[in-house]
Amino acid sequence: MNQGNGQKVGAVLVVGGGVGGMQASLDLAEAGYKVYLVERGPSIGGVMAQLDKTFPTNDCAMCTLAPRMVDCGGHLNIEKLTYSEIESIEGTAGNFSVRIRKKARSVDPDKCTGCGECVEHCLVKNIVYLDQPGRAPVQIEESVRTKADRIIGRYDGDRETVVPILQDITDEFNWLPPDVLMRVSQEKQIPLEHILRIATFYKAFSLKPRGKHIVTVCMGTACHVKGAPRIMDRLERELGIKTGETTSDMRFTLESVRCIGCCGLSPVITIGDDLYGKVNPVEAAAILDKYQD
Amino acid sequence: MEPYRTHVMLCAGTGCVSNGSFRIKETLERELKKHNLQNEVAVVMTGCNGFCAQGPVMVVKPDDIFYQLLTDDDITHLVEEHFLKGRPVQKLMYTPPAEELPVPKMSDIGFFNKQRLIALRNRGMIDPEQIDEYIARDGYTALAKALNEMTPEQVIEEIKLSGLRGRGGAGFPTGRKWELARAAKGETKHIVCNADEGDPGAFMDRSIIESDPHSVLEGMIIGARAIGASYGHVYIRNEYPLARERLIKAIKQATDYGLLGKDIFGTGFDLDVSIHRGAGAFVCGEETSLIASLEGRAPEPRIRPPFPVESGIWDAPTNINNVETWANVPDIINRGAKWFSAIGTETSKGTKVFSVVGKVKNTGLVEVPMGITLREIVYDIGGGIPGDKEFKAVQTGGPSGGCIPQSLLDLPIDYEKLAEVGSIMGSGGLIVMDEDTCMVDVARYFLEFLKDESCGKCTACREGIDVMHGILVRICEGNGKEGDIEMLEELSEAVKDSSLCALGRTAPNPVISTIRYFRDEYEAHINDKSCPAGVCKALITYVINEEKCKGCRLCAKNCPQEAITGEVKMPHTIEQDKCIKCGVCFDVCKFDAVSVT
Numbered sequence: 001m002n003q004g005n006g007q008k009v010g011a012v013l014v015v016g017g018g019v020g021g022m023q024a025s026l027d028l029a030e031a032g033y034k035v036y037l038v039e040r041g042p043s044i045g046g047v048m049a050q051l052d053k054t055f056p057t058n059d060c061a062m063c064t065l066a067p068r069m070v071d072c073g074g075h076l077n078i079e080k081l082t083y084s085e086i087e088s089i090e091g092t093a094g095n096f097s098v099r100i101r102k103k104a105r106s107v108d109p110d111k112c113t114g115c116g117e118c119v120e121h122c123l124v125k126n127i128v129y130l131d132q133p134g135r136a137p138v139q140i141e142e143s144v145r146t147k148a149d150r151i152i153g154r155y156d157g158d159r160e161t162v163v164p165i166l167q168d169i170t171d172e173f174n175w176l177p178p179d180v181l182m183r184v185s186q187e188k189q190i191p192l193e194h195i196l197r198i199a200t201f202y203k204a205f206s207l208k209p210r211g212k213h214i215v216t217v218c219m220g221t222a223c224h225v226k227g228a229p230r231i232m233d234r235l236e237r238e239l240g241i242k243t244g245e246t247t248s249d250m251r252f253t254l255e256s257v258r259c260i261g262c263c264g265l266s267p268v269i270t271i272g273d274d275l276y277g278k279v280n281p282v283e284a285a286a287i288l289d290k291y292q293d
Numbered sequence: 294m295e296p297y298r299t300h301v302m303l304c305a306g307t308g309c310v311s312n313g314s315f316r317i318k319e320t321l322e323r324e325l326k327k328h329n330l331q332n333e334v335a336v337v338m339t340g341c342n343g344f345c346a347q348g349p350v351m352v353v354k355p356d357d358i359f360y361q362l363l364t365d366d367d368i369t370h371l372v373e374e375h376f377l378k379g380r381p382v383q384k385l386m387y388t389p390p391a392e393e394l395p396v397p398k399m400s401d402i403g404f405f406n407k408q409r410l411i412a413l414r415n416r417g418m419i420d421p422e423q424i425d426e427y428i429a430r431d432g433y434t435a436l437a438k439a440l441n442e443m444t445p446e447q448v449i450e451e452i453k454l455s456g457l458r459g460r461g462g463a464g465f466p467t468g469r470k471w472e473l474a475r476a477a478k479g480e481t482k483h484i485v486c487n488a489d490e491g492d493p494g495a496f497m498d499r500s501i502i503e504s505d506p507h508s509v510l511e512g513m514i515i516g517a518r519a520i521g522a523s524y525g526h527v528y529i530r531n532e533y534p535l536a537r538e539r540l541i542k543a544i545k546q547a548t549d550y551g552l553l554g555k556d557i558f559g560t561g562f563d564l565d566v567s568i569h570r571g572a573g574a575f576v577c578g579e580e581t582s583l584i585a586s587l588e589g590r591a592p593e594p595r596i597r598p599p600f601p602v603e604s605g606i607w608d609a610p611t612n613i614n615n616v617e618t619w620a621n622v623p624d625i626i627n628r629g630a631k632w633f634s635a636i637g638t639e640t641s642k643g644t645k646v647f648s649v650v651g652k653v654k655n656t657g658l659v660e661v662p663m664g665i666t667l668r669e670i671v672y673d674i675g676g677g678i679p680g681d682k683e684f685k686a687v688q689t690g691g692p693s694g695g696c697i698p699q700s701l702l703d704l705p706i707d708y709e710k711l712a713e714v715g716s717i718m719g720s721g722g723l724i725v726m727d728e729d730t731c732m733v734d735v736a737r738y739f740l741e742f743l744k745d746e747s748c749g750k751c752t753a754c755r756e757g758i759d760v761m762h763g764i765l766v767r768i769c770e771g772n773g774k775e776g777d778i779e780m781l782e783e784l785s786e787a788v789k790d791s792s793l794c795a796l797g798r799t800a801p802n803p804v805i806s807t808i809r810y811f812r813d814e815y816e817a818h819i820n821d822k823s824c825p826a827g828v829c830k831a832l833i834t835y836v837i838n839e840e841k842c843k844g845c846r847l848c849a850k851n852c853p854q855e856a857i858t859g860e861v862k863m864p865h866t867i868e869q870d871k872c873i874k875c876g877v878c879f880d881v882c883k884f885d886a887v888s889v890t
Binding site for chain 1: 307311312346496499500530570571573590592652658688691742851875876877880
């Protein structure tokens with residue numbers, strides 16, 4: 001803070017009344033400064049109240065937040081400017097003038113006790129609609145739907161069935177088609193967001209169509225020290241794609257896996273269900289020819 | 294069962310199957326029939342016998358003759374000579390590296406005779422798909438003993454006395470865990486067999502299930518009874534289809550025999566075992582993450598306590614043990630804690646299965662007593678380093694472990710000793726590295742693995758590993774700068790201190806241990822811009838040795854960049870500005886004329 005001209009003003013403006021802003025205000029107020037705490041919303045508190053637990057201590061969010069709100073609310077050195085926004089700031093460090101627009105609240109805060117009677121009696125109400133308009137029924141091809149339904153029908157239960165269902169879908173379609181996932185969501189009454197969360201977490205699932213033959217290069221430690229990266233380079237060049245991609249004719253998909261437990265045969269590649277051990281880059285490229293049909 | 298003169302134990306583990314052991318079985322049976330020997334010689338498909346590098350392998354009982362590297366064409370000759378005329382075929386036997394004469398007997402081969410089999414006691418001896426064969430080798434007698442002659446408390450006491458510790462990595466005493474699970478309050482309890490063997494370079498769990506699934510099941514039933522659990526789960530990796538198939542068969546057979554399900558052995562004790570297939574996430578090997586995955590939540594670890602023994606699957610007490618741990622249990626009950634605790638060291642009892650892989654002659658799976666030295670494993674069992682190369686390091690414990698240098702080769706292996714030198718036991722992967730392995734590249738490799746596998750919950754793990762990986766990539770590309778090593782060390786501490794689960798807390802180990810023992814390699818990359826092992830692409834050049842080159846043009850034909858020039862029968866040269874260092878010339882050269890500098 002520039003104190004050169006001796007014009008220091010003993011007041012501080014804190015912008016934002018979330019948990020950080022409140023703690024800053026409290027520390028400053030305790031240190032003897034007059035604090036103006038500006039908050040855009042009608043109340044201080046911020047988003048922390050919406051959290052359950054906080055990392056890494058797993059403390060309950062409300063237990064952290066509430067004491068600070070109460071302290072801020074009652075502190076004589078803190079002037080709260082809620083439902084307000086900053087319009088301009090002028091001046092230099094140590095001597096700012098700030099224009100704040102205080103939005104009309106039409107309630108005298110000094111008299112209000114927070115009883116909520118006015119909300120009850122207001123004729124114009126902000127009603128919150130809890131039921132959503134609902135998703136349109138899933139458009140899905142007849143044959144695909146039969147297959148999807150057969151898979152879904154195999155599993156009874158809630159969210160613990162998602163992984164096995166997705167595995168069966170992968171076995172059937174080689175990837176996870178979006179319309180099938182929507183069907184799963186609809187039939188099992190599990191939010192699509194959760195299904196996608198699971199589908200993107202695990203390596204075994206792909207949200208992109210995959211080729212007829214899936215070429216996997218093992219990248220386990222034993223294979224790595226025996227030259228698996230060079231096999232991968234060679235196959236990438238041979239197929240003209242990068243790891244994780246599919247050739248444009250949908251014949252090959254190139255993937256890497258972290259150890260398939262055949263370390264005695266390293267380096268190892270698999271194509272579909274066939275396993276090839278002790279290969280070098282040249283041999284690996286030659287093996288692809290067997291699958292050109 | 295019909296009596297046979299001879300049994301042929303043909304390996305049907307994943308390694309040998311991919312090398313055609315089922316095809317060999319058909320040929321063998323056909324040839325035997327041709328000579329009308331099908332009633333004298335029985336062909337048994339066994340589980341993995343460990344010597345994967347020499348597959349497909351077979352052992353002829355009762356003479357114990359070991360045949361290796363079999364092909365279809367060998368079989369006709371083999372059947373005529375061995376089974377018809379009684380003359381073992383020398384050319385199909387194993388010849389130890391430095392010797393000339395083959396060793397006919399399996400028990401005389403160095404790879405096998407230093408081993409002591411407990412968890413793998415039935416490997417290569419039984420058909421894993423036949424419960425009767427397991428029972429014939431004293432299978433399920435331990436269960437009968439535990440159910441009829443012992444109280445649950447006695448079973449737990451026996452396991453405690455034996456000193457068995459978790460074989461999945463951390464080494465928590467198994468008996469203590471069971472005791473906690475038994476004492477925990479809850480109407481239903483669960484036991485889990487953790488077969489999500491994620492450590493790259495370790496495959497003992499797969500092999501145990503493939504060669505002897507009933508030993509795992511029996512261990513689980515004994516454990517469930519001791520704890521009072523009525524639900525069992527096996528969480529198995531997606532990448533192990535054969536193991537899963539055998540386990541499904543085993544569960545069905547055991548249920549048919551009344552060894553699983555309701556009212557086992559008429560004691561009123563119930564247990565159902567279900568199989569859950571993983572979907573390729575390394576972090577699922579962590580207990581709390583595994584539980585989340587079973588329940589269908591996103592598999593992120595959570596804070597412990599409460600530990601799973603108090604609150605696990607659906608908040609019920611849950612006891613989780615690794616495959617190898619479960620497989621040890623029946624033998625301990627059968628033979629007693631005293632017998633088991635006589636094997637091993639002061640703090641680590643019994644045996645441990647290691648997968649000896651990488652730059653070693655006899656790659657495969659071995660079970661050895663705790664306290665054996667690394668030198669014995671690498672040289673006596675593993676047969677040393679191929680191609681007269683020099684040994685550099687052994688990497689143990691997977692991505693959470695570290696690299697152990699040559700100076701510590703005489704270290705006796707147990708949980709504590711490995712931790713002292715900056716590594717861990719882990720699940721038992723031992724990856725041998727020679728002079729051609731770049732330690733900076735190894736550290737980069739592990740961090741790349743962990744960067745992909747971090748679940749992303751803790752910032753320190755997610756971002757810290759990413760930044761460390763970035764620094765290592767830069768060093769490998771020749772753009773390392775002064776202070777990088779110190780920065781890596783500082784970040785390692787930060788990631789270690791502020792991550793929640795073991796994945797993050799041990800993630801820096803590969804970096805710390807390689808810096809500790811191989812700092813000179815890091816410095817060579819950073820200061821001299823050179824990779825002493827000749828691995829890091831940006832720091833190497835391929836050159837053709839004029840004296841060795843015969844001018845066959847093979848390399849020139851294969852070079853994708855057309856960077857190799859030279860006349861036929863004249864020494865070739867590589868135009869370095871065109872070379873992309875793909876190494877094709879090195880691979881195709883038949884005269885070893887291409888070298889890396």
